[in-house]
Amino acid sequence: MAGTxxxxxxxxxHRRLTVTEPLPVRLxxxxxxxxxxxxxxxxxxxxxxxxxxxxxxxxxxxxxVDPDAIAAIKLTLLTAVIAVPLNLVFGVAxxxxxxxFHFRGKNLLITLIDLPFAVSPVISGLIYVLLFxxxxxxxxxxxxxxxxxxxxxxxxxxxxxxxTFPFVARELIPLxxxxxxxxxxxxxxxxxxxxxxxxxxxxxxxxxxLLYGVILCNARAMGEFGAVSVVSGHIRGLTNTMPLHVEILxxxxxxxxxxxxxxLLAALALLTLVIKNIIEWKAHRDAAPQPEHGENPA
Amino acid sequence: xxxxTRKSNVLPGFGLTLGFTLxxxxxxxxxxxSATFLRSASLTWPEFWDTVxxxxxxxxxxxxxxxxxxAALINGVFGFIVAWVLVRYSFPGKKLVxxxxxxxxxxxxxxAGIALTAVYAKNGWIGSLLEPHGIKVAFTPLGVLLALIFIxxxxxVRTIQPVLEDLEAEIEEAAASxxxxxxxxxxxxxxxxxxxxxxxxxxxxxxxxxxxxxxxxFISGNMPMKTEITPLMIITKLxxxxxxxxxxxxxxxxxISFALLLGINLLQAWSARR
Amino acid sequence: xxxxxxNITKTFGSFVALNxxxxxxxxxxxxxxxxxxxxxxxxxxxxISGLEAxxxxxIYFDGEDATxxxxxxxxxxxxxxxxxxxxxxxxxxxxxxxxxxxxxxxxPSKADIRDRVFSLLxxxxxxxxxxxxxSQLSGGQRQRVALARALAVEPKVLLLDEPFGALxxxxxxxxxxxxxxxxxxxxxxxxxxxxxxxxxxxxxxVIVVMNNGGIExxxxxxxxxSRPATPFVRDFLSDVDLPAVQDRRQRELAAPIxxxxxx
Numbered sequence: 030m031a032g033t034x035x036x037x038x039x040x041x042x043h044r045r046l047t048v049t050e051p052l053p054v055r056l057x058x059x060x061x062x063x064x065x066x067x068x069x070x071x072x073x074x075x076x077x078x079x080x081x082x083x084x085x086x087x088x089x090x091x092x093x094v095d096p097d098a099i100a101a102i103k104l105t106l107l108t109a110v111i112a113v114p115l116n117l118v119f120g121v122a123x124x125x126x127x128x129x130f131h132f133r134g135k136n137l138l139i140t141l142i143d144l145p146f147a148v149s150p151v152i153s154g155l156i157y158v159l160l161f162x163x164x165x166x167x168x169x170x171x172x173x174x175x176x177x178x179x180x181x182x183x184x185x186x187x188x189x190x191x192x193t194f195p196f197v198a199r200e201l202i203p204l205x206x207x208x209x210x211x212x213x214x215x216x217x218x219x220x221x222x223x224x225x226x227x228x229x230x231x232x233x234x235x236x237x238x239l240l241y242g243v244i245l246c247n248a249r250a251m252g253e254f255g256a257v258s259v260v261s262g263h264i265r266g267l268t269n270t271m272p273l274h275v276e277i278l279x280x281x282x283x284x285x286x287x288x289x290x291x292x293l294l295a296a297l298a299l300l301t302l303v304i305k306n307i308i309e310w311k312a313h314r315d316a317a318p319q320p321e322h323g324e325n326p327a
Numbered sequence: 328x329x330x331x332t333r334k335s336n337v338l339p340g341f342g343l344t345l346g347f348t349l350x351x352x353x354x355x356x357x358x359x360x361s362a363t364f365l366r367s368a369s370l371t372w373p374e375f376w377d378t379v380x381x382x383x384x385x386x387x388x389x390x391x392x393x394x395x396x397x398a399a400l401i402n403g404v405f406g407f408i409v410a411w412v413l414v415r416y417s418f419p420g421k422k423l424v425x426x427x428x429x430x431x432x433x434x435x436x437x438x439a440g441i442a443l444t445a446v447y448a449k450n451g452w453i454g455s456l457l458e459p460h461g462i463k464v465a466f467t468p469l470g471v472l473l474a475l476i477f478i479x480x481x482x483x484v485r486t487i488q489p490v491l492e493d494l495e496a497e498i499e500e501a502a503a504s505x506x507x508x509x510x511x512x513x514x515x516x517x518x519x520x521x522x523x524x525x526x527x528x529x530x531x532x533x534x535x536x537x538x539x540x541x542x543x544x545f546i547s548g549n550m551p552m553k554t555e556i557t558p559l560m561i562i563t564k565l566x567x568x569x570x571x572x573x574x575x576x577x578x579x580x581x582x583i584s585f586a587l588l589l590g591i592n593l594l595q596a597w598s599a600r601r
Numbered sequence: 602x603x604x605x606x607x608n609i610t611k612t613f614g615s616f617v618a619l620n621x622x623x624x625x626x627x628x629x630x631x632x633x634x635x636x637x638x639x640x641x642x643x644x645x646x647x648x649i650s651g652l653e654a655x656x657x658x659x660i661y662f663d664g665e666d667a668t669x670x671x672x673x674x675x676x677x678x679x680x681x682x683x684x685x686x687x688x689x690x691x692x693x694x695x696x697x698x699x700x701x702x703x704x705x706x707x708x709p710s711k712a713d714i715r716d717r718v719f720s721l722l723x724x725x726x727x728x729x730x731x732x733x734x735x736s737q738l739s740g741g742q743r744q745r746v747a748l749a750r751a752l753a754v755e756p757k758v759l760l761l762d763e764p765f766g767a768l769x770x771x772x773x774x775x776x777x778x779x780x781x782x783x784x785x786x787x788x789x790x791x792x793x794x795x796x797x798x799x800x801x802x803x804x805x806x807v808i809v810v811m812n813n814g815g816i817e818x819x820x821x822x823x824x825x826x827s828r829p830a831t832p833f834v835r836d837f838l839s840d841v842d843l844p845a846v847q848d849r850r851q852r853e854l855a856a857p858i859x860x861x862x863x864x
Contacts, residue, residue, distance in 0.1 A: 048500050058412050059416055062408050062412040065408070066424060070431070072453060076452065077438060080442075118347075122348050141357065145356060148538065149580055151562060155561060155573060190355055191356065252437075252438070255436070258541075272435045279441050284445075287441060298438075305426075305429065
């Protein structure tokens with residue numbers, strides 16, 4: 030997953046395969062792949078929408094305009110609006126330092142940035158409970174000052190930042206490393222200052238990788254369940270994000286409403302995939318070398 | 328880590344960006360994580376040991392490890408086939424299928440969980456077909472396995488795909504001109520080249536499956552000793568306000584996760600060298 | 602073994618790579634397919650090897666129709682421009698590969714395979730590198746390993762696609778001299794593709810000049826130089842000083858062959 034844009038921009042040319050498997054083997058393998066993907070991915074995805082509309086459009090609509098549902102949607106958006114830009118700024122800063130300069134411990138730093146991906150979402154929530162909860166290290170001090178982090182919005186935002194922490198950075202680091210420093214150095218030599226260099230030279234070069242990281246970061250931020258579940262306290266209308274709202278409705282056997290809210294999240298996931306593919310396509314197109322005039326086709 | 332030997336003397340912002348990176352990394356990740364380890368130090372060794380070897384917790388390790396291993400291996404096989412088919416063959420709708428592989432990355436795990444449950448429960452689309460044959464998926468370890476296959480799939484496919492794409496056609500042509508049949512070419516030339524990537528993908532799928540929570544809790548039914556996964560044990564302890572117990576189990580999981588992360592990094596270094 | 606191509610046609614999309622090409626390669630000769638890029642020479646070579654299927658026409662080996670035979674059943678040795686060595690195998694295992702994939706009943710014993718590999722390594726003067734991996738070899742060494750690998754299965758035909766194209770000028774010259782002498786030793790029908798006129802003149806018994814998917818002229822180096830059949834051949838060969846090339850050929854082939862070891 031790391032460095033998709035970087036890889037796309039360095040992918041080799043078209044290869045033609047003349048040695049291949051017999052047609053029946055090819056068809057069998059395609060059938061196996063499609064059946065597997067169908068059973069594991071497609072059928073469940075279709076089920077979300079089918080279950081949501083089981084009792085008709087009216088019930089579907091009602092579930093979405095329910096005040097608790099709207100509160101959950103608002104909280105989810107708020108969380109993403111805070112978490113994504115913070116991780117974006119971090120990702121750009123980290124990749125600038127890592128890709129454009131040499132320093133000892135760089136590989137360790139990259140591994141540490143990846144750390145949140147290795148941690149179970151449940152633990153990602155737990156660490157903040159242990160830090161800021163009523164029985165946590167700073168909990169009593171916070172309580173005296175009436176600052177609520179756990180079972181409140183700040184905890185949800187923190188946990189979301191943690192689980193989406195590496196997304197932008199790990200997309201940008203390989204991309205910026207592959208681009209080197211030549212263009213930035215030329216800009217500096219031509220008299221640009223640091224910010225001009227960044228905004229006019231670096232940023233245009235990394236825009237697709239940046240967008241790609243942001244899109245994936247956003248999808249995870251809006252969809253995170255485990256970590257947020259631990260720190261939220263599940264207070265309806267107050268600390269419920271959309272995935273948590275889905276859980277509550279589901280556990281109350283209110284399946285139509287649960288799947289209705291879930292269908293919004295599924296639509297978001299599909300939209301994410303569409304945008305992601307558009308970005309990949311554009312990045313690939315931008316990186317493709319322009320054919321020279323009069324070049325022989327063979 | 329802050330010894331500065333600059334790659335470039337001209338470019339500005341090294342101090343600012345590295346400083347911010349280290350600050351943000353410390354505040355969000357390093358300090359909270361190390362606080363967890365420190366916290367577990369407040370437990371006495373026998374307390375810690377009793378918590379992490381409690382029969383119910385041990386049953387959860389068995390399920391988590393067993394199902395994660397099996398899911399990663401199944402993804403290894405089918406993920407390889409999917410990657411192979413996407414790289415090598417053309418068929419209508421291939422672009423769509425390729426895009427869909429990332430669905431588990433994009434779909435919130437809770438949504439995946441309730442969707443899989445709905446489909447594979449005994450009155451669901453597929454569950455109702457399996458029920459007459461005595462196969463129960465939802466609320467059994469099989470359901471846990473299914474959820475873990477779902478979330479691990481893209482790791483395997485997306486790790487193998489670029490390596491398959493970069494395989495030179497000439498290598499296979501050379502094998503063919505030397506008299507190797509397709510199976511010999513696959514097992515003796517292609518597979519050894521792709522193997523490090525395959526192993527990396529399987530290890531990543533395994534690591535992800537171990538920690539997975541959202542998609543599993545809905546389909547597993549969470550029956551003590553039977554279908555409880557280890558992350559759920561942490562939640563259960565927390566709900567009982569047993570912070571020490573939750574921390575102890577979390578530390579066990581973190582140690583395993585970090586070991587896996589180290590292993591995956593070594594694997595990637597190995598496959599990059601090949 | 603002789604090779605015959607009859608009425609071969611091949612198109613890639615709208616591009617005609619070969620247009621109704623017919624040619625005989627007599628047994629035991631070293632033939633150069635010479636032409637600019639896009640002339641169809643590599644495509645013809647790949648069709649002879651079975652790596653590419655022609656859209657129309659037939660290939661005969663010793664008069665036997667081989668058109669529908671798989672690459673793996675044609676007993677053709679193929680040497681690729683970029684060597685196509687198996688990275689994860691040692692030099693020894695690369696050369697042994699063709700022998701170890703034979704069906705059990707035809708497969709030589711381990712000892713026989715070992716002997717064969719080492720005699721080939723001696724032939725290409727690399728027996729001291731048997732346990733190295735391709736990444737540890739120079740370009741010239743890799744190409745010689747690729748050649749030894751192709752020869753291991755005792756092919757009836759040896760096909761070489763721009764065999765020296767990826768090498769630097771000095772190594773190129775040495776290797777092509779060496780190929781000429783190797784051919785004089787083993788006499789297997791060999792066809793190599795090149796766009797380098799001097800290379801073709803220096804090495805080949807017969808030169809096939811190709812252009813735009815067709816054959817312009819077939820002849821000995823002297824013939825194509827002194828009696829170009831078409832304006833294209835005259836243009837393509839116009840810069841060559843034939844007497845100098847012939848002189849060099851005589852001199853170099855008479856001299857004892859010496860490959861600087863890290864070639």
